[in-house]
Amino acid sequence: MSSRFRLRAGLALALPLAAATSALGVAGPWVENAEARARLIGDATALGLEFELQPGWHVYWRNSGDAGYAPRLDFSATPAIQDARLLFPAPRRFDLAAGMVSFGYERAVIYPIAATIAPAPGTALDLSARLDYLVCRDECIPHRADLTLTIPAKAASADPESARLAAARAALPLPAGATPEAPRVSLRVSPAADGALELELSATGGGWRAAAPDLFFDSHPLFALGRPQFQASKSGLRFLIRLQPLDLTRPLPATTDFAWTVTGLERSVAGAPAPVALAGITSVVLPR
Amino acid sequence: MPSPVRSLRFLVLLVAMLASSRVVRADLAVGALAPAFELTDLDGKPVTLADFRGKTVVLEWINPNCPVSRGYADRKVMVRTAAAHPEAVWLAINSTARKHGDYLAAAEHKAYDVKRGIAYPVLYDTSGEVGRAYGAKTTPHMFVIDESGKVAYNGAIDSGPGATSTNYVDAALTALANGKRPDPAVTQPMGCSVKY
Numbered sequence: 001m002s003s004r005f006r007l008r009a010g011l012a013l014a015l016p017l018a019a020a021t022s023a024l025g026v027a028g029p030w031v032e033n034a035e036a037r038a039r040l041i042g043d044a045t046a047l048g049l050e051f052e053l054q055p056g057w058h059v060y061w062r063n064s065g066d067a068g069y070a071p072r073l074d075f076s077a078t079p080a081i082q083d084a085r086l087l088f089p090a091p092r093r094f095d096l097a098a099g100m101v102s103f104g105y106e107r108a109v110i111y112p113i114a115a116t117i118a119p120a121p122g123t124a125l126d127l128s129a130r131l132d133y134l135v136c137r138d139e140c141i142p143h144r145a146d147l148t149l150t151i152p153a154k155a156a157s158a159d160p161e162s163a164r165l166a167a168a169r170a171a172l173p174l175p176a177g178a179t180p181e182a183p184r185v186s187l188r189v190s191p192a193a194d195g196a197l198e199l200e201l202s203a204t205g206g207g208w209r210a211a212a213p214d215l216f217f218d219s220h221p222l223f224a225l226g227r228p229q230f231q232a233s234k235s236g237l238r239f240l241i242r243l244q245p246l247d248l249t250r251p252l253p254a255t256t257d258f259a260w261t262v263t264g265l266e267r268s269v270a271g272a273p274a275p276v277a278l279a280g281i282t283s284v285v286l287p288r
Numbered sequence: 289m290p291s292p293v294r295s296l297r298f299l300v301l302l303v304a305m306l307a308s309s310r311v312v313r314a315d316l317a318v319g320a321l322a323p324a325f326e327l328t329d330l331d332g333k334p335v336t337l338a339d340f341r342g343k344t345v346v347l348e349w350i351n352p353n354c355p356v357s358r359g360y361a362d363r364k365v366m367v368r369t370a371a372a373h374p375e376a377v378w379l380a381i382n383s384t385a386r387k388h389g390d391y392l393a394a395a396e397h398k399a400y401d402v403k404r405g406i407a408y409p410v411l412y413d414t415s416g417e418v419g420r421a422y423g424a425k426t427t428p429h430m431f432v433i434d435e436s437g438k439v440a441y442n443g444a445i446d447s448g449p450g451a452t453s454t455n456y457v458d459a460a461l462t463a464l465a466n467g468k469r470p471d472p473a474v475t476q477p478m479g480c481s482v483k484y
Contacts, residue, residue: 026443063476067426067480069479096314098416100312106291136481139353139354140481142356142449192361221472221474244317246315246316247319
């Protein structure tokens, strides 16, 4: 195994061993290039896509930001896997030149995969998937890899891969409202003092401390979202986000959905797309 | 003697202005007037947007040293799309800063273009001024400007890698040729960041 990927041993140790279950976890072969390597991991009930990256390189969240794109995994060559889609861990922010920003992961990441796995009792399951991904430092390099994974018919023993996949799944952003410890989040769009549209996300209550809160949005069809301006207050967290309409030829609808992820709490929290009123908001500052 | 408050305010404004001129502006909205420009092609010949008033114009942000941009060029995606739409003017703009390692001198750029069948003009924007004015973020990043000089499409060339990719620029040009508005008119551009 390549010595360029030494971080893996340390990473495996850092993950909670308590999460180990009796499911047999296996890992497919790494498909490697100079910047990164990728493989499938999984067991009879869960799958994941694992990356390890050379220092400085990163792969992307589902909204990659101003550059990049998220990995795409195509299981169409494996009929036993249906409706597969990547689940995205809480991202971090990468500042690029000229004020641009992208969202993703560095060093190592496991994307859990949501899928329907057709049970094949008593037989091994051979999976293959085509992966298209972009890995960036200053430069970006697109890669395609054909990944394989064989899940044996019978579970023999607990395996670290299952534990690591379970840990990655457990670390996914928690759906808003899933636990009373998470703050309650509300969103509101209103004109700012200068007339431009502004989205306010406020999070109140809950028992979690915010260490270094950050806020990420899925890409939005109507607005370019500015960098969230964070304000801490006694009652909780408050973010202000400038909204710039992307299309002046179409009137704004009465409501629009925002899907958000707040990180830097004890757990990241994500809000599913939920409608926010735009009705009656007419004060839009046109771009310069 | 100016008041301290006023000079402070001026200073803040000045800093904000200096900062903003170096920053890629927020997205250029569909329906907004496409910013005018005067650039030079690889032969040093001036080309202005105004040269093509009344025509549909496609702007492609290009960087031969960006593997994503190069991949599209190798697959001739832009060349084929341009060939399918002779009614539109196709211009590539390279906003790579001269000091960046990705910068390509004219002779090398020409060789790259010839090898890939790129016959449309490639314009240098080494100051990045035009790229910033358009909010060009990635290579490739595509803009379609309609006959009235307004932005009609802003985003990716297509829906990305994979067998089921949709060519958004082809769809936008077809819509405009049929007197319709592009739909989608906005997508998220994908690729390397522009090397300002």
